[in-house]
Amino acid sequence: GAVVSQHPSWVICKSGTSVKIECRSLDFQATTMFWYRQFPKQSLMLMATSNEGSKATYEQGVEKDKFLINHASLTLSTLTVTSAHPEDSSFYICSATGLALGNEQFFGPGTRLTVL
Amino acid sequence: GENVEQHPSTLSVQEGDSAVIKCTYSDSASNYFPWYKQELGKRPQLIIDIRSNVGEKKDQRIAVTLNKTAKHFSLHITETQPEDSAVYFCAASRGGNEKLTFGTGTRLTIIP
Numbered sequence: 458g459a460v461v462s463q464h465p466s467w468v469i470c471k472s473g474t475s476v477k478i479e480c481r482s483l484d485f486q487a488t489t490m491f492w493y494r495q496f497p498k499q500s501l502m503l504m505a506t507s508n509e510g511s512k513a514t515y516e517q518g519v520e521k522d523k524f525l526i527n528h529a530s531l532t533l534s535t536l537t538v539t540s541a542h543p544e545d546s547s548f549y550i551c552s553a554t555g556l557a558l559g560n561e562q563f564f565g566p567g568t569r570l571t572v573l
Numbered sequence: 574g575e576n577v578e579q580h581p582s583t584l585s586v587q588e589g590d591s592a593v594i595k596c597t598y599s600d601s602a603s604n605y606f607p608w609y610k611q612e613l614g615k616r617p618q619l620i621i622d623i624r625s626n627v628g629e630k631k632d633q634r635i636a637v638t639l640n641k642t643a644k645h646f647s648l649h650i651t652e653t654q655p656e657d658s659a660v661y662f663c664a665a666s667r668g669g670n671e672k673l674t675f676g677t678g679t680r681l682t683i684i685p
């Protein structure tokens with residue numbers, strides 16, 4: 458089946474620093490990748506949709522200058538949380554889909570970000 | 574945009590009994606409805622999905638029904654087992670590479 462990896466699985470950083478999270482599709486070409494944020498005991502909230510080679514489309518209320526998304530290749534998308542603050546602490550999950558995969562999105566294992 | 578509501582938020586069921594989780598959606602253009610199971614700290618796992626040209630789909634103990642006219646779909650788990658305990662999310666999308674909108678989740682607890 459289609460496999461998506463994420464790195465790192467967890468990260469702790471100081472307030473004010475930037476953190477980069479990578480999302481990779483290991484055995485398929487991901488034409489579209491999605492980034493979600495999930496707070497404890499809550500649902501997955503879509504942050505942005507990223508198509509390879511294009512600028513990401515951000516959901517309402519998500520600051521594009523704070524959450525930088527790059528989808529430079531068909532197997533890699535990155536999310537950079539700039540000037541992170543404690544309220545950015547969350548579980549960040551990516552998903553990917555591609556041609557011939559139907560409608561299914563394949564999820565990465567998630568990255569737990571803790572900002573001190 | 575799409576709005577997906579999910580009920581109940583918590584559900585406790587005796588082992589062996591059935592569990593039913595219901596979702597409604599607002600966008601009549603939505604045509605893909607997956608259900609996910611998520612364990613604590615893990616990624617969502619697709620357990621079953623249905624497309625708008627089908628009214629019901631079954632996979633062993635799990636079934637999903639869809640009523641497009643009423644814009645609601647339901648997950649049915651029969652003969653529940655302790656390992657079914659998890660949080661379940663419904664979702665809806667317009668298909669293709671379109672985004673998913675998730676429901677608020679149901680915490681299912683199976684009582685041995």
